[in-house]
Amino acid sequence: MSTIAFALFGALMARSISSEFEAVPLSALLAAVGGWLAVRLLHLVLVAAIPNIGSDRVAPTQAVSAAMSLLLPFALLAALAELGLGWQATQAFFASGLMCTGAAAAAACMRLGAPALRVVALSGLWALTGAGAWMQMWIALAPWLDASA
Amino acid sequence: MTDVPTMAGTRAAPPLWRVVVAIMAAPGEILRRHASALPASLALGVSGTAFAVFFAQTAIDLHQHSWNAEALAGMAVLSTIGALLGTLGIALLAVLNFVLSRPFNSTVSFGWTLRAFALAYSPTLIYALCGLVFQLTLGWPTTLAFGVTGYLWALGPLHAAVNELCQSRPLPAMVLTTLNGALLLLAWAGASMGYGP
Numbered sequence: 001m002s003t004i005a006f007a008l009f010g011a012l013m014a015r016s017i018s019s020e021f022e023a024v025p026l027s028a029l030l031a032a033v034g035g036w037l038a039v040r041l042l043h044l045v046l047v048a049a050i051p052n053i054g055s056d057r058v059a060p061t062q063a064v065s066a067a068m069s070l071l072l073p074f075a076l077l078a079a080l081a082e083l084g085l086g087w088q089a090t091q092a093f094f095a096s097g098l099m100c101t102g103a104a105a106a107a108a109c110m111r112l113g114a115p116a117l118r119v120v121a122l123s124g125l126w127a128l129t130g131a132g133a134w135m136q137m138w139i140a141l142a143p144w145l146d147a148s149a
Numbered sequence: 150m151t152d153v154p155t156m157a158g159t160r161a162a163p164p165l166w167r168v169v170v171a172i173m174a175a176p177g178e179i180l181r182r183h184a185s186a187l188p189a190s191l192a193l194g195v196s197g198t199a200f201a202v203f204f205a206q207t208a209i210d211l212h213q214h215s216w217n218a219e220a221l222a223g224m225a226v227l228s229t230i231g232a233l234l235g236t237l238g239i240a241l242l243a244v245l246n247f248v249l250s251r252p253f254n255s256t257v258s259f260g261w262t263l264r265a266f267a268l269a270y271s272p273t274l275i276y277a278l279c280g281l282v283f284q285l286t287l288g289w290p291t292t293l294a295f296g297v298t299g300y301l302w303a304l305g306p307l308h309a310a311v312n313e314l315c316q317s318r319p320l321p322a323m324v325l326t327t328l329n330g331a332l333l334l335l336a337w338a339g340a341s342m343g344y345g346p
Contacts (some may be wrong), residue, residue, distance in 0.1 A: 001323070069319060070308055073327040074301065080331055085338050092293060096301035104305055107175040120174060 001069035002101070006035025008075040009097075012082050012090040013138050014145060023145040034137065039068050042126050046105055049122060050114040063108035070101045095131040102127035162186040169195060169271040176269070176306035181313065184264040192267035197235035199274035203296045204231025206280055207341045210292045214284075230340045238336065239267050246325055250314035253321065257313050265310035272302035300337070304330050 010031020014023040047060045074097030081087045102123035109119045163183055171179045184192070208227040212220035243266040247259050276299025280291035308326040315322040 001319075066319065069323065070305065070326075072323055073304055073308070073330055076327045077301075077304075077330050077334060080334065089293065089297065092297060093301060096298050100302055100305040103174065104176075104308075107177060110175065111178070116174075 002039050002065075002071045003032050003036050005069075005071035005075040005097070006038075007032040008072075008079060009035075009090060009094050012075075012078055015082065016088050016090060017138060017142045018145045020146065027141070027145060030141070034134075038126075038130050039064075042068075042102065042105060042123065045122050045126065046109045046114065046119055049118050050109055050112055060109060060112055063112060064105045067104035067108045068101050070104050071097045074100070091131075091135060094134060095127075098127040098130050098134075099124070102130075162188075165191055165195070168268060169274060172268060172271040172306050173275065173302070177309035177312065180265045180268060180306060180309055184268055184310075185258075185261045187264055187268070189260065189264055189267070192264040193236045193239065195274055196239045196267040196270040197232045199270045199277055199299070200231035200235030200238075201228045202231070202277040202281055203273060203292075203300065204228050204234075204337070204340065206277060206284060206296050207292045207337070209284055210290045211341065214288055227340060234333070234336055234340075235267075235270065238333070239263075239270070242266060242329055242332065246311060246314055246329065249325065250311075250321070253314065253316045253318060255314045255316055262310065262314060265313070266307065269306035269310055270303045271306065273299040275299065276302065300333070301330075 007028040011024045011028040013031070014027030017023075018027075043061065043064045046064060047057060050060060074093050078090045078093035078097075081089050081093065103120070106114075106116075106119040106123035110116050163186065165187065168179060168183050168187065204227040205224055208220070208224035212223055240263060243259070243263040246266070247262045276295045280295025280299070283289045283295070284291045304326060307329055308322060311325045311329070312322045315325065
């Protein structure tokens, strides 16, 4: 579900930076791939923080995936704000969503025995870096999206 | 989820400020453990104050930090709407979610649902108070940066509460969380559009 949310955020960003319709599916695809990689990275980092995890990684994987699915309501509300209310606030919804889902994933790992301070710091760093990288990515892609569409 | 008794008979209520701060880090756990121990009036006080301050922030930004009679009247009206939305609105939202989640055979009580929904807006309160300080001391427009961010942060705790109501079924929990967020976002947008200068 988090991949769908990233794709929706990508489509909304494309709408605000490019006037070409073709840029929307392209941006959604790019955002989905980037988001999937980002979630894998968070998953690896948080699961590695759980002591004595051994080879049973099903429970932590499910816990992190469930927490990350919380990004979807943020994406849907961003769509409501952008398409229904005419606001250009996708970046704010994305950054808040990333912080919130990161915290939820950290809390899920805490329940599985991960040290609280370490996972909260790691997920916070992930969310801050992710929000910054997201903004820079669209700044860099804006001219290319307009030209290629 | 009913109140969990302790040796003293009922679970000791933790200090409200600790619950409010802790909800930002581990909403699900804190709501499960402490929501039923706090009086409903205190919990609704959190959401009521959060929305009143958030709406006051909006009014200050809408009137571009002017303090004439019209701006003050607008702020009083919007803050009152915010306080009503944060108390009666949240109570109605709790009723709606409680009723809609009945098919999932949840064991949580309505009292817990009401308190959990109200306490879910703890991050909104913290962000709104911080935003108001920056707004009043430095003159920054903080409605989007602090107000909306705090409102969005509340989706995490709200989802944790809804998850309990839906017995951890992901799809209904997601739909209800989105519905709750959309209803309050539209209420805030409608109120702020109607009371601008």
